[in-house]
Amino acid sequence: MDGQCIPNWLKKRANLTPDRMALYFSGESYTFKELYIESLNAAAKIAGLKIDTGGYIAVLLRNHPDTVFILLALQMLGIKTVILNNRLSAQELSWQIGDSCAAAVITEESFSSTAVEITKKMDETAVITKEQLFERQDGQAQIVDEFSLADVCTIMYTSGTTGHPKGVLQTYGNHWWSAIGSALNLGLMDKDCWLCAVPLFHISGYSILIRSIIYGIPIVLHEKFVAKRVLHDIAKFNVTIMSVVSVMLVNLIDGLNEHALPASFRCMLLGGGPAPLPLLEKCRKKSIPVYQTYGMTETASQIVTLSPDYSLTKLGSAGKPLFLSQLKIVNFLGNEAGSKEEGEIFVKGPNVTPGYLHHDTVIDHNFGEGWLSTGDIGFLDDEGFLYVLDRRSDLIISGGENIYPAEIEGILLSHFEVSDAGVIGINDSKWGQVPAAFVVRKSGSEVTEDDLAAYCKQKLAGYKVPKQINFVDELPRNAANKLLRRDLPKLVRKGNERD
């Protein structure tokens, strides 16, 4: 991959198929030529900020055509984009902006209160709204002719088991190969059209943007997921593919009593955690072709996919690694596992991140060059189909968002009346899972559940705030004082969750 260059993909696409549709959003629409021109305009504005090529700019933006223009402009300027999750708290965002050393943050007026808070915390970083940006004079934009596949394109933060988020480096090559791997799996039809109601700040949404340009197919972009609008637009634009997480699919199926999916709709790409069996059965009854996937920010979208052909015979499986990708199960002795033997999932492929910002490589050399330890547990059956038993043992997946207990525990422990804290996921009919906390108060403290929830809300994205906080006398810990999260479920309170 090192050294291999490919043409600036948006410029190339606009040259090859200028008049094909590229983007629909609300009443607006753009051809690839128009998309290119709008992105050039955005590039001229950003050039006025005088950030060096190879520098970092963070973006805090909602799904909107302007966001698309800005993201594509940053690519064409050779600037690395730190893509911020707009559901995070100002404190979380400031930490990521600081960690990435982004020279500027581009946000929008709708996030102005967050922007004010961020600005207070940043010394050197310019915070500017897109509305201000677009009013500025043009700078001298140096548009790159080629992308080097080894260069970093985007950075997305993901919390690790350590509690502190880490910036996942995603190269142009990671995005490129991910798009190619997906095309070799799903095919590339004449009239393909991809509906994006997942966030562009997630790899699930950003990867759709990349595919659109590489494949030359339009995106129907939604600001957020509203089942009724999605069903309306699937019919209106003859959408053929849509990326979803389970909670979205549940809502779509409920709405399908009135609307049927058109015959041209060919793929519901389901990510963000395992799909419950009843949901898959409902989809089968309604002839919705579901492709279950397994992937993560570190693999630049899906790396393992199960096609609908196998959704019955291989129920519960995540499928097989895509054409370019490889997968190994490593058992608890550190050897490659046999068929049906459990172990940790290792993946390899040109879509796998070279590492985390400021951290040593994530690549494990024990099993040869390029293998990424996912931390997830699973096994392969006789035919090589993957079954994921557990995401990283402590990972909570809530409506497609990853939540790391250690991060919430860190916030709770920072409260001066808390002496110990443990967090686990509990089942939730709507979101799949939600976080629940177990807290040991300091002697004499009378801090309440509401106090701690309010405290968490200040510091964490709403979806990370524990849905119940249980006060206990002590937490289960092993001899080495390691928290035994697997023993926490016994302590879960039934019913009466907060809010």
Add this chain to the structure above:
Amino acid sequence: MDGQCIPNWLKKRANLTPDRMALYFSGESYTFKELYIESLNAAAKIAGLKIDTGGYIAVLLRNHPDTVFILLALQMLGIKTVILNNRLSAQELSWQIGDSCAAAVITEESFSSTAVEITKKMDETAVITKEQLFERQDGQAQIVDEFSLADVCTIMYTSGTTGHPKGVLQTYGNHWWSAIGSALNLGLMDKDCWLCAVPLFHISGYSILIRSIIYGIPIVLHEKFVAKRVLHDIAKFNVTIMSVVSVMLVNLIDGLNEHALPASFRCMLLGGGPAPLPLLEKCRKKSIPVYQTYGMTETASQIVTLSPDYSLTKLGSAGKPLFLSQLKIVNFLGNEAGSKEEGEIFVKGPNVTPGYLHHDTVIDHNFGEGWLSTGDIGFLDDEGFLYVLDRRSDLIISGGENIYPAEIEGILLSHFEVSDAGVIGINDSKWGQVPAAFVVRKSGSEVTEDDLAAYCKQKLAGYKVPKQINFVDELPRNAANKLLRRDLPKLVRKGNERD
């Protein structure tokens, strides 16, 4: 590209879609799983020859499933394959085998007389037929798990302007990216099926083999082009894509009075030289979707393609460079040409060869890393569509085969009664062009046209033997004694061509 590895593509394909059809030939058919098993069997036989990994084996084979197994086996053993054109003379073949230092030649009984002649000329090289090979005991085959994109996969000889053929190095990456570039252009449909009646020893045929594995689609393989059989199989197997040269397309159209192409047929990929206007018009009338292409052995198949959407508005154009490829016109002052300005065609992309065997790199550094000088002349219009005016000024394209005058002149000059010789292409209603020679006899010589034709036949492939040989008193040469081939047409004899 350096260092990037991808999974052994046949093994991966057999794992992903074992039961999909891979190959049809005459009455035989193979799924991808069966193709893999047959290729493993061939690999075990070849392993018995004890050629080192990274070594060279030459193959002289016709289109046949065995050829497919052997070509794929060589990939899986990590052996570089020198693919010989089976229309060449024993002398030409021996030269290429010697030049490549191939440790063995795998051929077949139907070429036994050629094999005997080659064996006579080779000291160290083992010449073995596939029939003998398959009778041998299995060796210990070491199947590679991954292909490095930078590694050489195949070598195909192409004659240059110098008269001596040169071995074009084609890496796994060249083949891989060529297949991806083609898919991004043509799409990849659910029921795609590619008919291959072009030789597997040409890049036009070999590239179909690679695409079949990467895309997971079947090939309908024909030993040679017979229009009636092709039309029969297009209908029988619901073929969607076929690679042709002009002379094949002419024959197909003539046969179409009885047979119509099925609606699912979506692409006639036309390579091997410019298409005459009347042919394109006939195709339009018969609703045959023709994609005109420009490519060469050095670009591992097409690098520029014109889609049918533009075949009327851009009549005569070869189209635009594929998504991964770039193109420049360099004018005669050595600068990048403006729109509509003529010059030499330079191409760049990951499908472009790293160079020729035993020769320095072909890549021109004057225009930055990676640009290949094609020697062909053309221009770009305002919208970036390429018009090829002339293949290398002296190149003769006859029924899709490249013929280099210098090579034929060299043979003529080696005759003891010839003092000077020049060769050009003349128009031919069937083949597009055929070679014509101009010979100055040595004083007192009475050598005849038939004598010289017979002499050429011993040393050259049949299609390279001049269709007419004109005796002249002297050849037009400039002050520097350089042959002025452009002045030869004036000397062409009308009518009464030999044979």
